[in-house]
Amino acid sequence: MADGYTFPLDENVDRTPVRFKNRYGIEIAADLYVPKNATGKLPALAVSGPFGAVKEQSSGLYANEYARRGYVALAFDPSFTGESGGDIRDVASPDINTEDYSAAVDFLGLQDIVDRERIGLQAVCGMSGMALTAAAADSRIKAVATCSMYDMSRSMSRGYKDGYTPEQRKQVVDYISRQRWTDAENGTYARGYHEVPFDTDGNMLFGDKVLPDTLPEGADPITSTFFDYYKTDRGYHPRAVNSNTEWTATTPQAFFAFPLMANIEMLAPRKALLVAGANAHSRYYAEDVQAKSPENIDLVIVPEADHCDLYDRKDFIPFDTLDEFFTKNLA
Template identity: 85%
Template structure:
């Protein structure tokens, strides 16, 4: 339920929340909330937190940051560039390189805070920002550890389809569609909206949509759509600034994800460690399993029984906060 101050969770009584702003290296202003333990002193470990893809800081990332602060971390929940309250002239365009940079910019900000120990800064991500957090960590040695929950590799999802189901012909068809859409946007001087993950109809045609989720849930909706709808379109997690709650990304958004494979340099993370958490019943579980298999020596995997993908957005009875805390305590030591 959305609270009177616009958040989808209650602020813990032992935590302070402060709205902050900072710029990434492209000059885009990032909007964030800084969560700190009340009456904190000394130098504390810190976490940059964002996600899911298409969500805002008042939703799941804020819930996680609030809980981490309750446990003694300085936590920064931020809106990625072009979304939520963050800057960027074209609204709701997702850019993997810039989203990855946003994590490093969050580390910049955290490292300048008097309460933060620069040598104990980590990253945490939910759903579609997980690929950006892992990619940022691989390239930014200041991120000493990274954890993800309900991971999605958005470049793999957009360029290859669910479980890599696109045929080579379908991939080329999407690339051609994106090119035509860029001509249309250039001619019109606007940025049209359209599906960031493009399914194909039974007859083989692309199923472009002007919404991520329907206004109302149709009868017989598939379980994945139903679970996302239950979070983003109901009182449970609805927020007016969330792309997922209300609209859809710019139509040419997938082009950047075809060009930017997020896991290309995951080996650079070592010897630092990552922890991936996935629901046992999550449709996205294979992303975490596949990434863990790329680097089993420094990436650990936790499977949560009885949890689907969306359960780990806000179901505190299922989210393994103790395991996440244990991981960061050990690896930010």
């Protein structure tokens, strides 16, 4: 769209660019969405994701909708991506990106219009694991909702549906480890697949873009789903990793070393709501997390929806259900 956002701003919502720092001193770029003519102390949500997206895409759309419904909503770019700080561009960290959520809570809690006892998180896709991890370690976060969740540490270190063999896991670790020497020698940071694939003969594949510039004939359904969002007018953004390039090749190393959600039981008695598309290739992530803690984590399956339908398709995103969840759990 002409203003750089992939969705229209609701006429009843004000949007203001803001900046704040996380505890590592990295400046986080965000947009603050507030209902027009709002008064009193409102519930608030920090919103981010998908992994490799920017605040002008899905997270902004969610924040816009929540503000329309009476929340203060903060859509932010994680460290090292979009307009946020970090000298090395397009690198991810399970620790720092989890911290970004707590830093967003810091910021929201300082706003006069926010009730700091009613702050929650809304995450989309690959930032969901970080949101759940942040909530488990930060009691100020009263509730968490995710849509199309990915556990990026599981994805990077074990492959799709845990498909890596033990030997393949070792191959990926060796590749990433040796890439560090190459980067150090060159003084640059090479790009490479953040989820390293293998061909049918067991050979590791390499590339410097998440998605191809043109969709090849006979592309697999997962690639087609992501392409339809990130590489078309529907969701393309020039600052989004997934629309243009790839993460740094060594990004997966930290996700091998530090698995997300290792202490998910610390979330209780606070609640989480996980929303997944019935046809989403990522559905198993939400199902497996919910099965670990059914007493305080609920699961909603959206009929006929695929993974990216929950990025921006308002006819699929169950905003009424999400609103009801936060109304109850941010009370």
